[in-house]
Amino acid sequence: MRTLGSWVLRLLLLVICGISGFYLTKALSPSPGLQLGGGVGGLLLACVVLLAEKELKKVPLGNLLGSLIGLILGFILANLISNVFLPGLFNQDEVALALYGFLYGIFGYVGLRIGLRKGEEIHLSGWKSSSKGYPRSENTKILDTSVIIDGRIADITETGFVEGTLLIPQFVLGELQHIADSSDSIKRTRGKRGLEVLHHIQKQAGVDVRITDTDYPAVKDVDAKLIELAKEVRGKIITNDSNLTKVAELQGIEVLNINELANSLKPVVLPGEEMGVKILKEGKEAGQGVAYLDDGTMIVVDNGRRHMGKNVDVVVTSVLQTPAGRMIFARLKEEASKEFRGKDYYSLDSEF
Numbered sequence: 001m002r003t004l005g006s007w008v009l010r011l012l013l014l015v016i017c018g019i020s021g022f023y024l025t026k027a028l029s030p031s032p033g034l035q036l037g038g039g040v041g042g043l044l045l046a047c048v049v050l051l052a053e054k055e056l057k058k059v060p061l062g063n064l065l066g067s068l069i070g071l072i073l074g075f076i077l078a079n080l081i082s083n084v085f086l087p088g089l090f091n092q093d094e095v096a097l098a099l100y101g102f103l104y105g106i107f108g109y110v111g112l113r114i115g116l117r118k119g120e121e122i123h124l125s126g127w128k129s130s131s132k133g134y135p136r137s138e139n140t141k142i143l144d145t146s147v148i149i150d151g152r153i154a155d156i157t158e159t160g161f162v163e164g165t166l167l168i169p170q171f172v173l174g175e176l177q178h179i180a181d182s183s184d185s186i187k188r189t190r191g192k193r194g195l196e197v198l199h200h201i202q203k204q205a206g207v208d209v210r211i212t213d214t215d216y217p218a219v220k221d222v223d224a225k226l227i228e229l230a231k232e233v234r235g236k237i238i239t240n241d242s243n244l245t246k247v248a249e250l251q252g253i254e255v256l257n258i259n260e261l262a263n264s265l266k267p268v269v270l271p272g273e274e275m276g277v278k279i280l281k282e283g284k285e286a287g288q289g290v291a292y293l294d295d296g297t298m299i300v301v302d303n304g305r306r307h308m309g310k311n312v313d314v315v316v317t318s319v320l321q322t323p324a325g326r327m328i329f330a331r332l333k334e335e336a337s338k339e340f341r342g343k344d345y346y347s348l349d350s351e352f
Helices: 002-028 032-056 061-085 093-121 145-150 152-159 170-180 185-203 222-233 242-250 258-265
Strands: 141-143 165-169 208-212 236-239 255-257 274-278 289-292 298-302 311-322 325-332
Touching: 002 032, 061 093, 141 222, 145 152, 145 170, 145 185, 145 236, 152 185, 152 258, 165 170, 165 222, 170 185, 170 208, 170 222, 185 208, 222 236, 222 242, 236 242, 242 255, 255 258, 258 325, 274 289, 298 311
Parallel strands: 141 165, 141 236, 165 208, 236 255, 298 325
Antiparallel strands: 274 311, 289 298, 311 325
């Protein structure tokens, strides 16, 4: 119904502009050809207005108000100069028309541009740019279920690295509640943790958290709903789900992946580097032992199985980086040959 009403209004604008252009030209010229051209010109003007409307939807309200105020101030200044300070230059009609054009054009443009820039500083307290209660801006970040349960987002927002509004869809809250009410104890714990993380974020000073009841009944999958919401509000999705990241990016949605951020912050480890680790369990291959760094990075140690439960010194032989994380392969220091020491197996230009 809402879409039908919009099309009716657009059609009405086209009809009004076309008829107005026809009758305006008819009053100025008796030529039928010019009158028809006036009607076509009115239709073209209506099309320009409709295109401008589409672009104006993308401009924040503060910028629109700023540009309007700047334009009005520019016209006032132009009028002040023309009528008060330099009235003698506007005696001749042709000169006056040219000067008016210059003054109003220049000051109107400058006022419009400055107002558009400064409009970002306008804050409308208590005003929401959408009747649904969420802002339409690239600074809007939409949280998915996985990143809320993960919990690291609370630490990130507390440090101030995430700016803008955090938008929590009602269907994500519903999924969290469903997990928290699960009969499975592990799922129930994860769901409750997610709700506690949200409560913690809401209490943080300087963090704008909003909950929207926007839903898409025709879409059943929660990830698909997140993508639709991101398109509607022109926001970004924060997640640690690699599948959601790929699907969203294919549809032109910008995604902030917490796992990718964590991987990029891990200290760089180069082949040939020595480190002390504790072998915790056996690996998949015969004789392998597995250890972990403090950040959770897995280290696979050749012939480390016999040292299980012990602290050993190892030498890094290679580093494998995958979308899921990083894996380090190493040998026991006592077994590392001179071939592995001091030789650069890994280019510093490689991605970690």
